[in-house]
Amino acid sequence: xxxxxxxxxxxxxxxxxxxxxxxxxxxxxxxxxxxxxxxxxxxxxxxxxxxxxxxxxxxxxxxxxxxxxxxxxxxxxxxxxxxxxxxxxxxxxxxxxxxxxxxxxxxxxxxxxxxxxxxxxxxxxxxxxxxxxxxxxxxxxxxxxxxxxxxxxxxxxxxxxxxxxxxxxxxxxxxxxxxxxxxxxxxxxxxxxxxxxxxxxxxxxxxxxxxxxxxxxx
Amino acid sequence: xxxxxxxxxxxxxxxxxxxxxxxxxxxxxxxxxxxxxxxxxxxxxxxxxxxxxxxxxxxxxxxxxxxxxxxxxxxxxxxxxxxxxxxxxxxxxxxxxxxxxxxxxxxxxxxxxxxxxxxxxxxxxxxxxxxxxxxxxxxxxxxxxxxxxxxxxxxxxxxxxxxxxxxxxxxxxxxxxxxxxxxxxxxxxxxxxxxxxxxxxxxxxxxxxxxxxxxxxxxxxxxxxxxxxxxxxxxxxxxxxxxxxxxxxxxxxxxxx
Numbered sequence: 001x002x003x004x005x006x007x008x009x010x011x012x013x014x015x016x017x018x019x020x021x022x023x024x025x026x027x028x029x030x031x032x033x034x035x036x037x038x039x040x041x042x043x044x045x046x047x048x049x050x051x052x053x054x055x056x057x058x059x060x061x062x063x064x065x066x067x068x069x070x071x072x073x074x075x076x077x078x079x080x081x082x083x084x085x086x087x088x089x090x091x092x093x094x095x096x097x098x099x100x101x102x103x104x105x106x107x108x109x110x111x112x113x114x115x116x117x118x119x120x121x122x123x124x125x126x127x128x129x130x131x132x133x134x135x136x137x138x139x140x141x142x143x144x145x146x147x148x149x150x151x152x153x154x155x156x157x158x159x160x161x162x163x164x165x166x167x168x169x170x171x172x173x174x175x176x177x178x179x180x181x182x183x184x185x186x187x188x189x190x191x192x193x194x195x196x197x198x199x200x201x202x203x204x205x206x207x208x209x210x211x212x213x214x215x216x217x218x
Numbered sequence: 219x220x221x222x223x224x225x226x227x228x229x230x231x232x233x234x235x236x237x238x239x240x241x242x243x244x245x246x247x248x249x250x251x252x253x254x255x256x257x258x259x260x261x262x263x264x265x266x267x268x269x270x271x272x273x274x275x276x277x278x279x280x281x282x283x284x285x286x287x288x289x290x291x292x293x294x295x296x297x298x299x300x301x302x303x304x305x306x307x308x309x310x311x312x313x314x315x316x317x318x319x320x321x322x323x324x325x326x327x328x329x330x331x332x333x334x335x336x337x338x339x340x341x342x343x344x345x346x347x348x349x350x351x352x353x354x355x356x357x358x359x360x361x362x363x364x365x366x367x368x369x370x371x372x373x374x375x376x377x378x379x380x381x382x383x384x385x386x387x388x389x390x391x392x393x394x395x396x397x398x399x400x401x402x403x404x405x406x407x408x409x410x411x412x413x414x415x416x417x418x419x420x421x422x423x424x425x426x427x428x429x430x431x432x433x434x435x436x437x438x439x440x441x442x443x444x445x446x447x448x449x450x451x452x453x454x455x456x457x458x459x460x461x462x463x464x465x466x467x468x469x470x471x472x473x474x475x
Binding site: 115117118120121122123124125126127128129131135136139140143216217218 | 272274299303304306307309310311313315317318319320321322323330331334335363365376379380383
């Protein structure tokens with residue numbers, strides 16, 4: 001049968017739209033995972049026991065089970081208890097929380113590693129513990145883990161392909177759609193791979209810029 | 219003068235870690251505008267005493283007063299936090315290792331607390347930062363990050379940061395101990411300037427020459443007690459206690475090496 005890339009132009013708009021959805025879901029989930037990661041890290045380290053222990057269980061749920069299962073649970077499972085989320089929202093929440101837990105682990109380690117003198121200096125000026133964490137300790141911790149968080153964000157982009165199974169029309173699902181019409185899996189999977197790679201390059205460029213800005217204070 | 223109420227009043231300070239007693243019933247009265255140096259070998263409890271004044275290392279017994287406020291008064295946790303955050307605004311502290319916030323520029327290091335705690339506008343805080351930096355001779359580095367400053371410059375910024383809260387008293391915890399010898403003088407000059415402006419200061423130091431030239435009173439501490447105290451010319455030139463004499467002799471011997 002051979003390869004025939006000439007079928008691609010006809011479906012390029014479908015694939016492009018899929019790529020846009022992939023970018024949208026990745027950016028939304030990345031933001032959620034970043035903010036959630038900071039929040040989870042502070043809860044894990046400083047919340048009272050009554051909050052910390054249930055939180056551990058929640059963390060285990062997201063670290064110890066497959067992301068695919070988590071997406072099924074959020075999209076199909078929650079309907080039974082009356083929470084009917086659109087596929088895109090379910091995808092963002094699933095990906096976002098999953099990676100928030102991983103980011104939280106990084107940020108926790110970094111918070112603990114911030115010099116004790118920083119908290120002391122802030123408290124001495126009259127800042128409360130919460131203010132000192134928010135303005136002095138956490139920003140430094142986050143700054144220290146920008147590169148590994150960036151790695152998590154690249155992983156998030158790649159894992160965003162999983163949300164195709166709950167019907168979000170992102171890149172992988174769009175490729176499958178085109179394949180269903182043309183029976184040309186090789187061509188369209190390669191095309192999707194190229195798109196993932198290009199988006200990846202774009203993300204790395206953004207991350208490098210962020211890292212450079214952060215470097216200014218070192 | 220003697221019946222004047224002390225500005226900083228430490229009454230029967232006691233501190234122990236388990237069975238180890240690091241402060242044994244220490245009392246210290248400092249008048250407004252007075253400059254007191256605390257000297258002594260490491261492990262003598264001098265830093266612990268200093269850090270008890272703003273409750274960074276809480277005492278296990280005794281009281282600390284600043285004017286009419288008891289710093290370490292007994293309150294339920296929540297109320298105590300509110301109280302101590304308020305009191306600490308009046309007590310400036312300078313650390314051995316500067317503890318500048320590395321993620322903020324010099325300007326933002328100084329603006330942070332006044333904006334957050336005193337509700338200053340951005341413009342007011344900018345003006346305040348410029349004034350304080352001018353005072354310590356660091357205005358031209360206002361937009362630098364701390365990582366690009368020398369140790370002496372960092373410490374001058376740290377002093378400006380503390381002064382920006384308009385404290386009633388300044389505590390110096392070995393402010394020049396971590397500096398290269400050639401950088402000590404610039405920090406000492408700033409501290410002298412503060413002394414001339416009659417800032418009340420309590421200084422833990424190993425710089426005997428500086429203590430002698432600037433301070434009104436010197437305390438010699440050893441093993442958690444004040445062994446001897448008095449005017450610097452007496453403590454340094456004519457100490458009555460054997461332990462003080464030994465300490466000063468050893469210290470001068472190593473300092474002159």
